[in-house]
Amino acid sequence: MDKQERKRKNTTVMQLREGVKADFEIVNRCLVVKLLEDLDHHNAVSIREQSDKLITGKNIKDIIFDFTGSEFMDSSGIGVIMGRYKKVIFTGGKVAVTGVNHSVDRIFRLSGLYKIIHKFETIDDAVKKFNNN
Amino acid sequence: MDYTNEMLLEIDSQSRNESFARMVVAGFVAQLDPTIEEIADIKTAVSEAVTNAIIHGYNNGPGKVKLSCRICNHEVFIEVTDTGKGIEDIEKAMEPLYTSRPELERSGMGFSFMEAFMDDLKVESKLGEGTTVKMKKLIH
Numbered sequence: 001m002d003k004q005e006r007k008r009k010n011t012t013v014m015q016l017r018e019g020v021k022a023d024f025e026i027v028n029r030c031l032v033v034k035l036l037e038d039l040d041h042h043n044a045v046s047i048r049e050q051s052d053k054l055i056t057g058k059n060i061k062d063i064i065f066d067f068t069g070s071e072f073m074d075s076s077g078i079g080v081i082m083g084r085y086k087k088v089i090f091t092g093g094k095v096a097v098t099g100v101n102h103s104v105d106r107i108f109r110l111s112g113l114y115k116i117i118h119k120f121e122t123i124d125d126a127v128k129k130f131n132n133n
Numbered sequence: 134m135d136y137t138n139e140m141l142l143e144i145d146s147q148s149r150n151e152s153f154a155r156m157v158v159a160g161f162v163a164q165l166d167p168t169i170e171e172i173a174d175i176k177t178a179v180s181e182a183v184t185n186a187i188i189h190g191y192n193n194g195p196g197k198v199k200l201s202c203r204i205c206n207h208e209v210f211i212e213v214t215d216t217g218k219g220i221e222d223i224e225k226a227m228e229p230l231y232t233s234r235p236e237l238e239r240s241g242m243g244f245s246f247m248e249a250f251m252d253d254l255k256v257e258s259k260l261g262e263g264t265t266v267k268m269k270k271l272i273h
């Protein structure tokens with residue numbers, strides 16, 4: 001068996017999705033970024049690029065960053081969220097975070113970001129709130 | 134007698150090594166039986182220091198980042214060293230919200246997080262020679 005074949009045999013669904021840092025969904029004009037990895041400097045680059053492509057291409061108004069699948073964030077994550085906030089604020093858009101664990105929540109509190117972004121338990125809660133406004 | 138244990142790590146200045154660095158330190162510190170919160174504090178501080186070395190020290194280019202982690206009884210001493218461009222004005226660099234790279238979407242919070250999550254933070258740097266960040270944390 002050559003190496004290529006051996007590799008393919010061991011490939012699981014998880015491995016096929018390796019390198020996927022986030023799933024993106026659009027509900028009305030709201031972009032939902034479901035994070036699947038730590039939001040650090042390494043992962044920030046591709047998440048930022050993919051988000052921005054959709055924000056401009058799909059006429060996005062609001063953004064939700066869902067942390068259900070992401071356990072860690074540092075100042076690089078603050079940069080990503082602030083940067084996207086600056087993009088949608090001019091058209092009256094809002095930014096929310098959902099599913100944040102205790103340590104990610106502490107980073108948001110310490111950074112003062114909760115003054116400009118909203119926090120909800122679930123994506124549904126955030127979507128409902130945004131669609132009502 | 135003091136209990137001591139030390140770990141040294143040298144990694145290439147590549148962003149993919151950021152998560153590796155914080156996992157290694159978290160794994161090493163586990164012997165002190167820290168709380169989940171204490172582990173999160175240390176992971177964030179290490180991530181900030183290593184990310185700074187890569188982005189600022191080496192300008193996202195090649196180089197080596199050295200990490201030392203020493204345990205002495207219930208205290209953890211962490212040092213992150215780069216031999217990159219160095220910091221001209223350390224005091225200014227450590228001011229909350231100061232960043233020299235706003236165009237890279239940096240927001241100047243790295244040192245503030247290190248300060249908030251660790252018990253002690255010292256920065257030594259020389260222009261053109263590099264930077265060492267020294268941090269200490271007591272594990273209760």
Ligand SMILES: Nc1ncnc2c1ncn2[C@@H]1O[C@H](COP(=O)(O)OP(=O)(O)OP(=O)(O)O)[C@@H](O)[C@H]1O
Pocket residue numbers: 075076079181185186187189190191215217218219220226227231232233234238239240241242243244245264
């Ligand atoms: N290792 C380093 N080498 C050279 N300069 C550094 C180094 N670490 C920090 N600096 C300087 O100190 C400044 C402040 O660092 P800090 O981590 O607080 O903010 P930042 O990295 O700019 O933004 P953030 O961490 O919020 O993404 C940096 O903008 C940079 O000019």
Ligand SMILES: [Mg+2]
Pocket residue numbers: 075181184185239242243244
């Ligand atoms: Mg920084």
